[in-house]
Amino acid sequence: MLRVFTAIPYVWLLVLFLVPFAIVAKISVSDYAISIPPYTPTLDFSEGWAGVNAFFAALDFENFTFLAEDELYWKAYLSSVQIAAIATFLTLSVGFPIAYGMARAPREWQPALLMLVILPFWTSFLIRVYAWIGILANEGFLNQFLMWLGVISEPLQILNTNWAVYIGIVYTYLPFMILPIYASLERMDPSLLEAAEDLGCSRTAAFWHVTWPLARPGVIAGCFLVFIPTVGEFVIPSLLGGSDTLMIGKVLWEEFFNNRDWPVASAVAIILLLILIIPIVLFQRHETKERERGA
Amino acid sequence: MVNEAAFHPWDDPDATPLIRIEGVTKTFGDFTAIDDVSLSIYGQEFFALLGPSGCGKTTLMRMLAGFETPSAGRITIDGTDMAGVPPNKRAVNMMFQSYALFPHLSVWDNIAFGLKRDGLDRDLVGARVDEMLKLTQLGKLARRKPHQLSGGQRQRVALARAMAKGPKLLLLDEPLGALDKKLRQETQFELMDIQEKTGTTFVIVTHDQEEAMTVASRVAVMDQGRFMQVDTPDRIYEAPNSVYVADFIGDVNLVPARVRQLRDAVMLDWAEGKRFFAKPVGDLTVGQEVTLAIRPEKIAISREVPEEPNRVKGKILDIGYLGNLSTYHVELPEGPVIKCEVGNRSRLSRRDFSWDDEVWLSWSDTAGLVLSS
Numbered sequence: 001m002l003r004v005f006t007a008i009p010y011v012w013l014l015v016l017f018l019v020p021f022a023i024v025a026k027i028s029v030s031d032y033a034i035s036i037p038p039y040t041p042t043l044d045f046s047e048g049w050a051g052v053n054a055f056f057a058a059l060d061f062e063n064f065t066f067l068a069e070d071e072l073y074w075k076a077y078l079s080s081v082q083i084a085a086i087a088t089f090l091t092l093s094v095g096f097p098i099a100y101g102m103a104r105a106p107r108e109w110q111p112a113l114l115m116l117v118i119l120p121f122w123t124s125f126l127i128r129v130y131a132w133i134g135i136l137a138n139e140g141f142l143n144q145f146l147m148w149l150g151v152i153s154e155p156l157q158i159l160n161t162n163w164a165v166y167i168g169i170v171y172t173y174l175p176f177m178i179l180p181i182y183a184s185l186e187r188m189d190p191s192l193l194e195a196a197e198d199l200g201c202s203r204t205a206a207f208w209h210v211t212w213p214l215a216r217p218g219v220i221a222g223c224f225l226v227f228i229p230t231v232g233e234f235v236i237p238s239l240l241g242g243s244d245t246l247m248i249g250k251v252l253w254e255e256f257f258n259n260r261d262w263p264v265a266s267a268v269a270i271i272l273l274l275i276l277i278i279p280i281v282l283f284q285r286h287e288t289k290e291r292e293r294g295a
Numbered sequence: 296m297v298n299e300a301a302f303h304p305w306d307d308p309d310a311t312p313l314i315r316i317e318g319v320t321k322t323f324g325d326f327t328a329i330d331d332v333s334l335s336i337y338g339q340e341f342f343a344l345l346g347p348s349g350c351g352k353t354t355l356m357r358m359l360a361g362f363e364t365p366s367a368g369r370i371t372i373d374g375t376d377m378a379g380v381p382p383n384k385r386a387v388n389m390m391f392q393s394y395a396l397f398p399h400l401s402v403w404d405n406i407a408f409g410l411k412r413d414g415l416d417r418d419l420v421g422a423r424v425d426e427m428l429k430l431t432q433l434g435k436l437a438r439r440k441p442h443q444l445s446g447g448q449r450q451r452v453a454l455a456r457a458m459a460k461g462p463k464l465l466l467l468d469e470p471l472g473a474l475d476k477k478l479r480q481e482t483q484f485e486l487m488d489i490q491e492k493t494g495t496t497f498v499i500v501t502h503d504q505e506e507a508m509t510v511a512s513r514v515a516v517m518d519q520g521r522f523m524q525v526d527t528p529d530r531i532y533e534a535p536n537s538v539y540v541a542d543f544i545g546d547v548n549l550v551p552a553r554v555r556q557l558r559d560a561v562m563l564d565w566a567e568g569k570r571f572f573a574k575p576v577g578d579l580t581v582g583q584e585v586t587l588a589i590r591p592e593k594i595a596i597s598r599e600v601p602e603e604p605n606r607v608k609g610k611i612l613d614i615g616y617l618g619n620l621s622t623y624h625v626e627l628p629e630g631p632v633i634k635c636e637v638g639n640r641s642r643l644s645r646r647d648f649s650w651d652d653e654v655w656l657s658w659s660d661t662a663g664l665v666l667s668s
Contacts, residue, residue: 191392191395194391195456196408199460201383201412210397
């Protein structure tokens with residue numbers, strides 16, 4: 001009976017991750033065709049063993065060669081990683097002070113503050129990103145407010161630029177940055193800072209010698225949790241970004257839905273996965289190390 | 296502890312104290328944590344601030360460390376007014392109750408932390424850390440992280456770290472509170488040893504009166520932000536100046552009475568037609584309401600009528616067997632229950648007294664103290 005239960009996660013991963021991945025991988029080595037489904041070859045069992053052989057013979061890595069040769073894709077990958085890195089850094093700069101403030105807040109406020117951080121998840125992600133269009137547009141709330149203040153005389157072009165993408169990403173992924181940092185700061189004994197001061201540190205030195213090293217596991221976890229999904233982000237760049245915002249998620253979507261080139265889209269997805277495996281493995285190693293340290 | 300016979304700077308009018316606390320008050324909102332206290336602590340003293348939680352002892356210590364500023368009054372250390380001097384600029388180090396060891400640093404780096412902040416030369420830091428490791432017998436654990444240490448080892452790291460910079464004054468906030476009883480007793484003697492070896496002035500905060508009595512050269516008994524008595528441990532125990540101090544330190548029998556006659560010894564009425572004789576403390580007047588305090592170990596228990604001037608007959612209510620001692624609770628017909636402590640010199644099977652036995656309790660006329668407050 002117990003075995004059945006321990007098998008559930010493996011079955012889950014097999015059916016919902018490994019099998020779909022195999023299908024995508026298979027499509028990525030197929031060729032584009034005007035048919036249903038829009039690629040060739042398809043497995044034809046009616047011809048028996050010969051059919052299977054013919055199927056495998058028709059598979060090739062043409063799509064990957066194509067991706068390597070067309071600089072659009074290279075640039076899209078590179079630009080995605082760059083945007084994700086900048087956005088992660090911005091999220092950290094906004095998230096760290098918030099997490100720090102939360103951890104320093106009176107004990108009885110902390111559950112309420114945590115609730116406020118998680119609260120946005122109660123609204124659909126898509127609706128929240130759409131809401132930013134209303135804020136950032138030329139006639140949006142932000143521009144109207146700034147013009148009312150008299151800070152600017154003409155609306156700022158924020159929407160459809162990379163800035164809007166950064167704002168969207170920081171806003172959306174902020175909780176993933178705040179929560180791990182808060183968790184590591186909240187565990188910290190406040191008398192450690194007094195001890196540091198007692199031993200000759202100024203307040204600033206105490207922060208760099210004590211608070212920062214103790215927050216680092218949370219910071220690293222938060223950065224991975226923001227960076228990894230941001231690289232493949234599609235909704236935010238396509239709704240808030242402009243035509244020159246180049247992100248691989250958007251390229252993938254266009255390849256799939258506009259060009260209906262499933263094989264190339266699948267190849268794009270496979271390479272994205274391979275790129276992301278590096279930070280994911282690093283993240284896993286970091287988490288394991290942290291768990292061993294804590295044990 | 297420094298040799299008792301020679302080390303009594305508080306009795307020497309020419310001695311200059313290391314720390315002067317002058318009329319210091321500390322309030323938090325409308326709560327007065329420290330209420331106009333004055334105190335001098337001398338170099339090389341092992342001074343204990345003793346009191347129940349909330350008595351202000353920790354607040355006073357934190358003011359010495361610089362984490363709190365007095366609302367009124369003045370603190371000087373080695374002649375320098377400490378007003379406005381932040382903790383990192385004081386030649387004072389503190390050993391925290393939680394130890395506050397940096398969890399991301401090894402034992403070695405924890406001890407070196409303060410030395411490195413002073414920008415000391417690497418060789419000097421190394422030499423000093425090794426010296427501290429040797430002093431606290433932590434040599435083999437230098438590479439460990441705090442979470443790999445036992446409670447007693449952590450306590451030593453905390454001590455080594457606080458001692459590393461060679462402070463003029465070392466503050467210890469309940470340093471042994473987290474240790475079990477046996478380890479605590481051993482560590483008390485280690486602390487005294489280290490204090491003696493280094494000649495550093497120690498101020499310890501504790502709520503454990505045994506600990507204070509064991510380690511300290513002088514003890515300040517605190518209650519509600521005031522000093523009830525500041526004296527050597529033996530004086531605190533043998534000559535408490537108030538019911539509060541007598542009751543806080545050790546076990547004591549307190550019997551309300553009225554002064555009847557004042558001669559060499561005071562004669563007290565404590566019940567209709569019943570009298571005790573005792574040594575007076577302070578000025579007394581005939582007819583004054585007082586409290587007679589007698590330590591349980593100063594009372595003898597017997598079946599035969601004793602010779603002593605103070606003797607009462609009662610019935611054994613309870614017997615507490617502590618191994619080395621037995622405590623008898625004897626109820627007197629007049630009402631009070633008197634505790635009496637007797638060393639168990641012979642085996643338990645040969646004990647003379649049992650529950651409900653009628654016994655005599657007696658003590659000399661110098662055993663009891665008359666307390667007027």
